[in-house]
Amino acid sequence: MTAPLTSLDRPNSYIGRSLPRPNAKRLLAGRGRYVSDLRLPRMLYAAFLRSPRAHATIVSINADEARVLEGVHLVATGADLAKICTAWTGTLDHFKGMTSAPQLPLPLDRVVWAGQAVVAVVAESRAIAEDALELIEVDYEDLPAVVDIDVAREAGGPQVNPGSASNICFRSQLDSGTVDDAFAHAAHVVEEEFFFGRHTAVTLEPRAIVADYDPAAGMLTVHHGTQTPYQFQDLYSRHYGIPEARVRVIATDIGGSFGMKLHVYHEDMAVVGLSILLGRPVKYVADRIESFVSDIHAREHRVRARMALDTKGEILAMDVLDLTAIGAFSTYPRTSVVEGNQVIRLIGAPYRFRNYRATLEVIFQNKVQTSQYRAVGHPIACAVTERMVDMAAAKLGLDPFAIRAQNVIADDAYPQTSPTGYRFEALSHQACLKRLHEMMGYDDLRAEQAELRKRGVYRGIGIATFVEITNPSPAFYGVGGARISSQDGAIVSLTPSGEVRCLISVTEQGQGTEAIISQIVADQLGLAQEHVKVITGDTEVTPHGGATWACRGAGIGGETALQATRALKRNILEIAALILQEQPSALDIVDGEVVDAGTRNQRMPIAEIARIAYFRSDTLPPGTQAQLTVSHHFAPQGYPFAFTNGIQGCSLEVDVDTGFIRLLKHFIVEDCGRVINPMLVDEQLRGGIVQGLGAALFEECRYSDTGQLVNGSLADYLVPMPMEMPDILITHVETPTADTELGAKGVGEAGTAAASACVLNAVNDALAPFAATINAIPITPTKVLKALKRF
Amino acid sequence: MSGFEETILDEADETVRVRFVVNGRKVACEVAPRETLVDCLRGELELTGTHVGCEMGACGACLVQVDGRAVHSCLMFAVQADGARIDTIEGLTESGAIADLQAEFHRRNALQCGFCTPGMLVNAHELLSQMAQPSREAIRDALSGNYCRCTGYEAIVDAIDAVAKARSVGDAR
Numbered sequence: 001m002t003a004p005l006t007s008l009d010r011p012n013s014y015i016g017r018s019l020p021r022p023n024a025k026r027l028l029a030g031r032g033r034y035v036s037d038l039r040l041p042r043m044l045y046a047a048f049l050r051s052p053r054a055h056a057t058i059v060s061i062n063a064d065e066a067r068v069l070e071g072v073h074l075v076a077t078g079a080d081l082a083k084i085c086t087a088w089t090g091t092l093d094h095f096k097g098m099t100s101a102p103q104l105p106l107p108l109d110r111v112v113w114a115g116q117a118v119v120a121v122v123a124e125s126r127a128i129a130e131d132a133l134e135l136i137e138v139d140y141e142d143l144p145a146v147v148d149i150d151v152a153r154e155a156g157g158p159q160v161n162p163g164s165a166s167n168i169c170f171r172s173q174l175d176s177g178t179v180d181d182a183f184a185h186a187a188h189v190v191e192e193e194f195f196f197g198r199h200t201a202v203t204l205e206p207r208a209i210v211a212d213y214d215p216a217a218g219m220l221t222v223h224h225g226t227q228t229p230y231q232f233q234d235l236y237s238r239h240y241g242i243p244e245a246r247v248r249v250i251a252t253d254i255g256g257s258f259g260m261k262l263h264v265y266h267e268d269m270a271v272v273g274l275s276i277l278l279g280r281p282v283k284y285v286a287d288r289i290e291s292f293v294s295d296i297h298a299r300e301h302r303v304r305a306r307m308a309l310d311t312k313g314e315i316l317a318m319d320v321l322d323l324t325a326i327g328a329f330s331t332y333p334r335t336s337v338v339e340g341n342q343v344i345r346l347i348g349a350p351y352r353f354r355n356y357r358a359t360l361e362v363i364f365q366n367k368v369q370t371s372q373y374r375a376v377g378h379p380i381a382c383a384v385t386e387r388m389v390d391m392a393a394a395k396l397g398l399d400p401f402a403i404r405a406q407n408v409i410a411d412d413a414y415p416q417t418s419p420t421g422y423r424f425e426a427l428s429h430q431a432c433l434k435r436l437h438e439m440m441g442y443d444d445l446r447a448e449q450a451e452l453r454k455r456g457v458y459r460g461i462g463i464a465t466f467v468e469i470t471n472p473s474p475a476f477y478g479v480g481g482a483r484i485s486s487q488d489g490a491i492v493s494l495t496p497s498g499e500v501r502c503l504i505s506v507t508e509q510g511q512g513t514e515a516i517i518s519q520i521v522a523d524q525l526g527l528a529q530e531h532v533k534v535i536t537g538d539t540e541v542t543p544h545g546g547a548t549w550a551c552r553g554a555g556i557g558g559e560t561a562l563q564a565t566r567a568l569k570r571n572i573l574e575i576a577a578l579i580l581q582e583q584p585s586a587l588d589i590v591d592g593e594v595v596d597a598g599t600r601n602q603r604m605p606i607a608e609i610a611r612i613a614y615f616r617s618d619t620l621p622p623g624t625q626a627q628l629t630v631s632h633h634f635a636p637q638g639y640p641f642a643f644t645n646g647i648q649g650c651s652l653e654v655d656v657d658t659g660f661i662r663l664l665k666h667f668i669v670e671d672c673g674r675v676i677n678p679m680l681v682d683e684q685l686r687g688g689i690v691q692g693l694g695a696a697l698f699e700e701c702r703y704s705d706t707g708q709l710v711n712g713s714l715a716d717y718l719v720p721m722p723m724e725m726p727d728i729l730i731t732h733v734e735t736p737t738a739d740t741e742l743g744a745k746g747v748g749e750a751g752t753a754a755a756s757a758c759v760l761n762a763v764n765d766a767l768a769p770f771a772a773t774i775n776a777i778p779i780t781p782t783k784v785l786k787a788l789k790r791f
Numbered sequence: 792m793s794g795f796e797e798t799i800l801d802e803a804d805e806t807v808r809v810r811f812v813v814n815g816r817k818v819a820c821e822v823a824p825r826e827t828l829v830d831c832l833r834g835e836l837e838l839t840g841t842h843v844g845c846e847m848g849a850c851g852a853c854l855v856q857v858d859g860r861a862v863h864s865c866l867m868f869a870v871q872a873d874g875a876r877i878d879t880i881e882g883l884t885e886s887g888a889i890a891d892l893q894a895e896f897h898r899r900n901a902l903q904c905g906f907c908t909p910g911m912l913v914n915a916h917e918l919l920s921q922m923a924q925p926s927r928e929a930i931r932d933a934l935s936g937n938y939c940r941c942t943g944y945e946a947i948v949d950a951i952d953a954v955a956k957a958r959s960v961g962d963a964r
Binding site: 029030034046206257258509684686690713720724728751 | 900
């Protein structure tokens with residue numbers, strides 16, 4: 001399945017071409033402008049005293065000594081900030097019945113996780129602010145900490161929110177109605193309980209913010225390392241009572257985000273308040289230890305799943321219970337239940353079966369909050385589904401490729417609606433399966449595996465199909481009442497020199513947003529990419545839009561740029577037609593020149609049209625008003641999401657004496673619709689896969705029984721390093737969405753979605769001769785040895 | 792200020808004059824004894840191309856050259872570097888010493904957010920100065936003190952590999 005040829009496929013099109021990112025040279029020269037680099041005149045520095053207890057009452061705070069330390073400008077507690085900041089609650093209306101306690105920048109009387117910020121100090125340097133923290137005494141009285149999921153669910157057990165009936169944040173159930181019947185008549189049933197460790201984003205630049213409130217202008221400017229400046233403009237405006245037009249959020253270069261930096265953090269809200277209280281710029285950069293106890297975590301899930309099959313290996317039904325623990329609050333404004341919601345809705349997504357039942361229970365506990373992080377819910381849904389499919393294959397004696405080929409929705413059977421209500425426009429599981437089989441050299445790998453087993457070398461081969469959610473419509477947040485836009489806006493201008501400037505609401509985190517937007521604009525207008533300047537990430541300058549999350553930058557932002565540029569081109573050709581006394585339809589623009597549409601003969605440069613329009617409008621026919629700036633918005637319509645799909649494969653080796661796993665090679669066949677820049681797409685896939693491989697083998701936020709994070713440093717929390725990571729082979733199938741002209745879907749999360757599932761299947765495949773199984777990630781050497789009964 | 796017999800501030804406030812040759816120029820700074828080299832470079836000297844990722848020598852974002860060797864500037868106090876020759880990403884860029892690495896990283900998109908990149912380049916530069924033709928495995932091994940959360944590392948390995956090969960062809964000429 002390849003994209004049908006359109007105007008986007010003409011020779012020399014910028015669409016579909018691998019080009020380096022114009023904005024990357026600055027970063028290579030050490031000329032990035034990250035928020036952590038920023039220093040403003042009269043800027044002060046904030047530091048936070050954090051709770052050492054997981055759950056405790058704040059009996060008293062004595063900050064007298066800190067207040068008088070030389071260089072300290074302000075010591076603020078929860079009560080000080082509560083006077084100027086309204087509370088927030090992390091619920092959405094479409095998650096019926098969900099609850100969460102109101103949150104303030106700093107707590108008034110109770111701490112609910114170890115590491116929660118309790119007191120803020122603002123001083124002339126970060127060092128002085130930290131000195132002052134040591135002079136503050138907080139008296140705590142311990143409350144019972146809720147750490148374990150089972151303890152949290154016990155009736156009459158300790159409560160995260162005293163006075164509430166239970167620790168349940170949200171419950172949801174999906175039921176297609178005939179699941180029990182399907183299981184009762186099934187020839188085969190497989191069943192497993194899965195454990196998924198918490199992990200966290202570990203962006204290399206920690207969270208950074210500089211809030212600058214100017215009381216004379218009544219204006220708040222926030223330099224914020226975030227993906228979503230407009231969302232924060234709205235939130236700072238509403239929670240601090242400043243008119244939206246007087247709040248400016250600037251998101252410059254950012255050292256990684258992966259979804260982590262689009263949530264409201266207590267410290268960030270506090271820093272805005274501290275700047276308001278002081279009337280001076282206040283900077284806060286989390287240090288790495290603080291990041292581990294305050295950045296959102298993700299994916300603490302325990303899933304019990306059953307799958308029913310007929311005698312031939314046809315999947316008949318799945319029945320799932322997902323328990324997930326999210327910390328003491330649901331994160332604002334996107335909540336902490338989206339992950340679980342996507343787990344239960346994505347399970348089984350590649351397959352044809354119709355009988356599905358799932359229960360989701362989202363549980364409070366005294367740990368760091370969880371929320372959206374790259375591939376929200378996907379890795380869990382994928383691991384559960386794909387491991388069940390492999391277990392079924394083993395039980396029936398089918399090959400993993402064969403059982404998938406038998407059960408995936410056929411490529412010619414779309415559109416389809418999943419039992420969980422997702423509407424799939426067009427996916428390509430069959431094509432992807434076939435390609436992966438070839439790319440892996442699957443039969444040779446199996447032969448090699450068999451050969452090596454005879455010599456006591458245990459290799460595993462794993463595959464995992466996936467479906468990814470991209471290009472979200474208002475169905476995602478808007479309908480739930482969150483002021484998070486699903487549309488984007490662009491302002492495209494022809495400059496007096498004949499170049500094009502595009503201000504657009506999607507943002508750049510290094511994935512290449514600005515690069516692909518400039519490719520689209522250059523392509524659609526008809527000029528060289530180096531003459532297109534793209535500007536992002538400043539609410540004062542760029543139009544309001546959703547920005548970058550949930551793989552929407554290329555699909556929605558890209559379509560916005562495409563439509564805006566087409567409108568600008570029409571306007572340019574109108575003026576050109578007047579000057580040249582032609583019909584606009586008889587003209588085109590190629591490489592910055594207006595040409596005859598038919599012959600391609602050059603007529604005049606667009607720079608000349610710009611010169612006339614801006615400086616010699618007197619030479620244009622009377623009544624002509626050249627419109628060389630176009631503003632345009634685009635909101636996705638049609639399908640609520642543009643689903644993508646793909647399949648990953650991996651080959652690895654398990655050392656059955658030490659439990660160590662060596663990744664040998666990783667493969668992915670991916671279908672993100674129209675590919676704008678193949679190199680950037682491939683790099684998104686590789687980076688995403690490696691984050692998934694980290695989750696599979698290394699990454700876990702480990703807690704003690706008392707709710708202390710015990711590995712919260714970069715020496716203790718293991719992220720993947722180059723030595724441990726395999727080379728990754730990539731192939732594409734292109735099934736463009738027909739909902740847009742561009743046809744692009746998202747790709748940023750596809751790698752992470754299935755990498756851990758793939759490894760889980762491969763490790764189990766390697767351990768098959770020992771009748772040992774693994775049902776938990778990360779798959780540590782200890783878990784392998786325990787499964788082998790050697791530890 | 793009154794009412795303090797002694798405060799930790801008094802101690803912390805004492806500064807020491809240190810002199811370095813940074814990116815080929817002599818500079819002098821007044822630093823507190825507790826100030827790390829990276830804070831001095833980024834703060835007093837405004838060389839913000841060197842980054843702080845973990846402050847414990849694990850991630851490699853803060854690598855600079857001290858007397859020609861790659862050093863974690865977060866693990867060294869500024870006073871310890873007194874008298875040293877320090878080269879940061881800014882200096883290595885201006886001198887052209889790593890221009891081929893930078894061009895190859897750019898061509899292959901061996902960076903995304905760019906936060907790890909200066910440290911990655913300093914380490915790659917050191918590797919290639921010590922080993923003319925490292926294998927891919929040796930490159931991966933050498934980079935194991937440089938975390939990158941965006942790229943998955945492969946393009947970085949490819950870029951360094953390509954530069955090593957191009958340099959050795961150049962040498963052979």
